[in-house]
Amino acid sequence: MLLKQEHEKGSFELHYMATNDMPADGLTKNLTRQKFEDFRKHMSLENISHMLPQAK
Structure with missing residues (x-):
């Protein structure tokens, strides 16, 4: 009920997102390189591997 009321007040908007574009997939699934x-x-997020000391 609270979400419906807040949406009606314009507190937030809902937008359709295709299944293949769900950001949460990065936290819940194995991804292809491109999806990752x-x-x-x-x-x-940035790749910082170049900043880490090299393993011996």
Whole structure:
């Protein structure tokens, strides 16, 4: 009920998102390389492996 009331007040909007574009998939599923890169970009994550010390 609260969500319906808040939506009617304009507190938030709902937008359709295709199943293949769900951001949560990056937290719940194995992803292809391309989907992983898309997830990483969507979450504003950066590859920092070049900053880590190399293992001996």
